[in-house]
Amino acid sequence: MKILYFAWIRQRIGKSSDELDVPQEVATVSDLIGWLQSRGAGYAAAFADRDALRMAVNQEHVDAAHPVSNGDEVAFFPPVTGG
Amino acid sequence: MKILYFAWIRQRIGKSSDELDVPQEVATVSDLIGWLQSRGAGYAAAFADRDALRMAVNQEHVDAAHPVSNGDEVAFFPPVTGG
Amino acid sequence: MIRVQREDFDLAVEIAALTGGRPGIGGVVSFTGLVRDFSTGKQVSAMTLEHYPGMTEKELARIDAEACARWPLEACLVIHRYGRLQPGEQIMAVVTASAHRQAAFEAAEFLVDWLKTKAPFWKLEAGEQGDSWVEAQASDDEAAARWEKP
């Protein structure tokens, strides 16, 4: 699974992406967040405030209940501020 | 009194302005229209449809009840269509 | 700021001049009116804009001042051309600039609506069936009436 991080989430994790094999029990974006949080302090800090978190699966905005699987591109970012 | 004509009112009258001494009994724009209508066929045609007529006194939009006097600049025109 | 002129204008140059040195501006809205090649079903080959020199400038200045009084604008520009124009040519533009976009959008709509019903311009269209004066539209009066104060 390709996982992308943007803005302060990227800064807290310390990199802009991961390429990871995700265990089978990770079925949704919410599961993925829980699994990533256990990967270290940077991840824990990045995902501490779930309300501040937005996500996309295969480049479409989704909510945390959206399913994920290993072929997907998943992205985490704060609320967008373009324009 | 300087009287200006625009658009099809100008075309019907056949000129873009008049410089006229207006008799004392012409007290309002409405009076002026009545007085001008008697000046010939072009004027009569120009002022035939009062609903289609707009007017300004000293370069401000006014209605037909507005007073006029000999020092004024009065203009007659159809509804505006700029923009 | 208002301008009445025969010449064409460059919108980007106008916006740059208007916003230059005013770094508090966050949003700029523009409306540009173009000569269409049809009008109420008829082909239009050219359009001639007649206006009332003197009153035009005063009326545009009044409208401009009203917009600045109603919205917190950092800058505001109205340009209107007169004379003979071809389809596709620019007739007029309004530009509004503000810290936030809502004020700029509303003020631009207001300026166009009032300009269309108050500024002394008249359009003569030339086409296959000869010349004809454009008639005022009730929809423009309705649009302008939105902004009348109670």
Next chain:
Amino acid sequence: MIRVQREDFDLAVEIAALTGGRPGIGGVVSFTGLVRDFSTGKQVSAMTLEHYPGMTEKELARIDAEACARWPLEACLVIHRYGRLQPGEQIMAVVTASAHRQAAFEAAEFLVDWLKTKAPFWKLEAGEQGDSWVEAQASDDEAAARWEKP
């Protein structure tokens, strides 16, 4: 039409390209977003726009298609820059063109509102107190919600 680019753009050139050869266009509305020199009370010396390449283009294309589906537009353009910008620089622009102005105004407001809440861009402001990420504003969510279908 959408474009995501590092380079600046010339609004007049963009509008001319968009409207050229389309003489049915009567009105063109543009909105240009500029970098302000202050933000929630702090001085801003520069702004860096981060985005999500790939998703940005898709999201802008979706928003553009939605505007064209909702309003009778003759032409539509969204340009958004990324990278480091100075106060006064252009961040983005939307341009809408239609036979009549109301559609162009509404579609432009819609495009900006949706772009601000859906396009994956993030602004990092540099100032005297260091760098800070711009926070999303509730007012932008409210503006975007106006356009949600029932």
